[in-house]
Amino acid sequence: METLITTDHVSVKLPPVVSRAQAIADKADKTLVIVSRHRMFATVHSGMCKFYLPCPCGNFGNLSMAACNCTVEEITDWQRTMKNDNASGIVFVEGYLRWSDFVFDKNFTEAALLLFKQAYTELSLTANNVVDMSDCAAIIANMDDSAKIDACHIAEAISYRLH
Ligand SMILES: [Zn+2]
Numbered sequence: 001m002e003t004l005i006t007t008d009h010v011s012v013k014l015p016p017v018v019s020r021a022q023a024i025a026d027k028a029d030k031t032l033v034i035v036s037r038h039r040m041f042a043t044v045h046s047g048m049c050k051f052y053l054p055c056p057c058g059n060f061g062n063l064s065m066a067a068c069n070c071t072v073e074e075i076t077d078w079q080r081t082m083k084n085d086n087a088s089g090i091v092f093v094e095g096y097l098r099w100s101d102f103v104f105d106k107n108f109t110e111a112a113l114l115l116f117k118q119a120y121t122e123l124s125l126t127a128n129n130v131v132d133m134s135d136c137a138a139i140i141a142n143m144d145d146s147a148k149i150d151a152c153h154i155a156e157a158i159s160y161r162l163h
Pocket of ligand 1: 055056057058059060068069070
């Protein structure tokens with residue numbers, strides 16, 4: 001399984017569009033730039049793929065989007081970063097990660113995962129939120145001398161984000 005993020009308690013699978021683009025780039029021995037408006041990708045560099053945030057308005061070069069309204073200076077700065085990495089191609093990634101893209105370890109109870117899934121949908125959590133909350137819930141469970149991460153630990157971890 002190719003992953004975007006892997007920690008002690010959770011890993012996030014690469015979205016299909018990214019793993020396909022990555023496989024093609026690897027075979028062609030090219031460096032590919034993945035541009036995504038989702039901040040969760042911004043710090044991930046995987047194999048021959050490098051991830052970047054889009055231009056400040058988010059629309060440059062993306063045919064399915066409205067026109068870019070950034071200044072020439074903003075676009076020049078944005079493109080310079082990618083040119084420095086000798087990119088051969090650019091892929092735009094849309095869409096959020098699905099809940100099924102998260103793989104949790106067996107320390108989470110069914111009730112914990114059910115509550116977590118609900119929070120992911122209702123609070124529009126990012127992949128980084130899920131990873132941070134998993135770590136936080138694991139710490140809380142440990143402090144409670146609980147072998148499993150249960151719904152109450154998830155609930156407490158979620159509450160810290162909202163403050
Ligand atoms: Zn723009």
